[in-house]
Amino acid sequence: MVESVHDGVEYEELQSVRLSGIMLTVIVRKEVRQHIVRCRVNSVARGMFNALGNKGGVAVSFQLNEAKICFVNSHLAAHMTYVAERNDDYKAIEDGMRFEENGLLCRTINDHDHIFWLGDLNYRIQEPTGQQRPGPMNDAQTFELLLQYDQLRTEMSHDRCFKGYREGEIKFAPTYKYDVGTDTYDTSEKQRAPAYCDRVLWKGKRIEQLAYNSVMEIRQSDHKPVYAIFRVKIKTRDEAKYKLVLSEVLKAVDKRENDNQPQIITERTIIEFGLVRFNEPAMRDFNVYNNCPQQVDFMFKVKDSPNDICEKWLHVDPQSDSLMIDSARSIRVRMLVDPTSITGLLHKICNTPGKCDFDILILHVRSGRDIFITVTGEYQPSCFGLSMETMCRTNRPVGEYKQDEIKQLMVDVTPEYRVTMPREFFLLIDYLHKQGDQLKGIFQSYDRRQPLSSQFNAVRDWLDTWSEDEFPGTPQTAAEALLLLLDLPEQALLEPFVEDLLHSRSKSEAMELIALLSAPKRNVFMHLCMFLREGIERHDYEANNVAAIFGRILLRTSKSNVTIDYHNLCSQFMRRFIHVDSPDTNAGGNGHAGGASGASGASLQA
Structure with a gap:
């Protein structure tokens, strides 16, 4: 038909x-x-x-x-x-x-x-x-x-x-x-x-x-x-006019509803924190007022998981309250970029086109309209949280970079490495290497959730400025900073070969994979292993304890379940490279380590 x-x-x-x-x-x-x-x-x-x-x-x-x-x-x-x-x-x-x-x-x-x-x-x-x-x-x-x-x-x-x-x-x-x-x-x-x-x-x-x-x-x-x-002549919708009329109707309906709904007035809808630094808390307060002829209940709305009304680097107090007629309430927003939140903040900065606000809070009025509060400012970059590759692309201290500049280095992987190992890592290793007997007892434990030492911010500034002054802390704060420098980047140092390395059967087999890492990662790993092995030889710290701590950091991966077997594999891998009596200690991998470290030292001294 x-x-x-x-x-x-x-x-x-x-x-x-x-x-x-x-x-x-x-x-x-x-x-x-x-x-x-x-x-x-x-x-x-x-x-x-x-x-x-x-x-x-x-x-x-x-x-x-x-x-x-x-x-x-x-x-x-x-x-x-x-x-x-x-x-x-x-x-x-x-x-x-x-x-x-x-x-x-x-x-x-x-x-x-x-x-x-x-x-x-x-x-x-x-x-x-x-x-x-x-x-x-x-x-x-x-x-x-x-x-x-x-x-x-x-x-x-x-x-x-x-x-x-x-x-x-x-x-x-x-x-x-x-x-x-x-x-x-x-x-x-x-x-x-x-x-x-x-x-x-x-x-x-x-x-x-x-x-x-x-x-x-x-x-x-x-x-x-x-x-x-x-x-x-078929009736056809004019989309432009339809959207315009629809918008006007919705505005009129919204206004009518809002006029009859409970509502509060916020002192401001933009919370400006200015320049925010790693491990430095900052607070901002603002008031909310009830101008309705009835009690108003409010709460900050959960956006993602059951307990998250804001990003991990923010804390809001109170999260909910009631306002009597003609009353006011002060709300405090606290910001702290610390080891538990720096990875998330840097990830958000890199994945947000244009200006990156720290967060948008949703203040929900029960039976009323929501109020959106923008929390904004600028993050002052620090070496903590950056990848080894990013730090090797810098041509000046990280503390002299602005947020957009460091974002460009994190996103754009085309610039060549200016050094083969981060200066910040080398400065910490060099300081620790010179401490001799004072290293005894360091690397006993590590938990990124624990508060940082009182001297940490001075160490942060010393690293972020490539200071030529004396190290402002102790061997313990240097060890703390070294562990954070390795643990805070979004990707573990030995990625993308963590799974393969965990199941490698010998040091030689592992070295074939390590040779495929980027130059900054490879050099940091080999230089670190030499430093740890030297300390173990001097009996500054215990090999099994060091292998457990550094193994969990260097081989951390979201793909592996945190089990006893996983921790054992991490320690076993590290012992191959830092244990003095390792059967492969004098194998070809050790010679490669010396060469990598030497090349790094020459570049850093130049």
């Missing part, structure tokens, strides 16, 4: 519906199909006992853009004198045709914007008794004479059927009843009078009929088929 439509255009069948001998098929252009929704079909049986369906109607309903369209094909009661029965059939179809939507009866035929009703309506030419029938059916004047007695036009004029429908001008011969295979009207014994049984009617606005005619060349039936062509 689709192949029989116009050439040069792709069509597809939208829907077909059939009731006995009554059938309706809707075919659409393929490019139009995507704009059609809510397509439904139904039928109403008439005829003998209203059940056999030899008479009745079928219909297809759908929505094209914003317009609802319905096509109805019907076969009404036959015979000249059955005018009232035809009217009843029409009424039954109109009343009984329903189009379900989600189990609800929601659309009737008259609920559409554009309706096209066609078929064998069976209304006849009711000529006055005794009047001579016109001559040959071949001119418009004859057709018009016949149509004066057309039952359909008469019934429509008295609103007994098809109220509100229109029909185009008929300029073709009656389409019934012909001898099959000929263009000759009925020559049988009954000699039925010619009639316009087959019609196309429409109802709706913006419909223009372009053609209305019969096809005399088709002779397979005692009816001649008719066709009509229409141009219909």
Whole structure:
């Protein structure tokens, strides 16, 4: 059927519906199909006992853009004198045709914007008794004479059927009843009078009929088929205007709701922290006021996990409270970028286009509107939390970089390394190496969640400025800083080969993977192992204890479960590189370590 439509255009069948001998098929252009929704079909049986369906109607309903369209094909009661029965059939179809939507009866035929009703309506030419029938059916004047007695036009004029429908001008011969295979009207014994049984009617606005005619060349039936062509202006939504109107409506509704809702006033909606430094707490206070004639309850809304109303580097107190009429409450926002939160902050800075705010708090008023409070400022970069590769790309102390500058070095991995090992790492190792007997007892334990020592910030500044002054702390604070320098970057030092290294069977096998690390990571690891091994030789610290602490840091991974077996594997790996009696101590890997360290030292001294 689709192949029989116009050439040069792709069509597809939208829907077909059939009731006995009554059938309706809707075919659409393929490019139009995507704009059609809510397509439904139904039928109403008439005829003998209203059940056999030899008479009745079928219909297809759908929505094209914003317009609802319905096509109805019907076969009404036959015979000249059955005018009232035809009217009843029409009424039954109109009343009984329903189009379900989600189990609800929601659309009737008259609920559409554009309706096209066609078929064998069976209304006849009711000529006055005794009047001579016109001559040959071949001119418009004859057709018009016949149509004066057309039952359909008469019934429509008295609103007994098809109220509100229109029909185009008929300029073709009656389409019934012909001898099959000929263009000759009925020559049988009954000699039925010619009639316009087959019609196309429409109802709706913006419909223009372009053609209305019969096809005399088709002779397979005692009816001649008719066709009509229409141009219909379909209602289409102007998205720009729709969004504008919708926005205005929503604003009006929102204002009306807000005027009748509990609400509080905040002293400010932007909390500015200015320059924020690693391990330096800062506080900001702001007030909220209740100007409603009722008590107002408020709370900061949870955004992600069950207990998180803000990022890890922030703390809000109180998180919820009640305000009596004409009362106020001070809220404190505390910010601390520490070892437990620095990784998350740097990750957010790197993954936020443009300016990165520290957080947005949602102050929820019960039964009222939410208030959004922006917490902003600028983070002063520190070496703690940065990867070894990032630190090797710097051309000046990290403390002289701004947030956007260090972000660029973290995101853009194309700049070449300016040194082969971070200066900050080398400065700590160099200081510790010179302490001799004072190293005894360090590296006993480590937990990044514990508060840092009182001297830590001075050590931070010493590292972030590449200071030439004496180290401002003790060997214990230097060890603390060294462990943090290795533990705080988002990726472990030995990634992306942690899993493989954990399951390596020998030092030689592990060295093949370590050789694939970036130069900064590889050099830091080998230099660290030499330093630790030297301390173990001097009996400054115990090998198994050092292997457990550094193994968990260098081989930390989210893919491994924190189990006893995992910790054992970490310690076993480290012992291969730091234990004095290791069978592979003098293997080729040790020589490589010396070469890497020496190269780093030369670069740093240059």
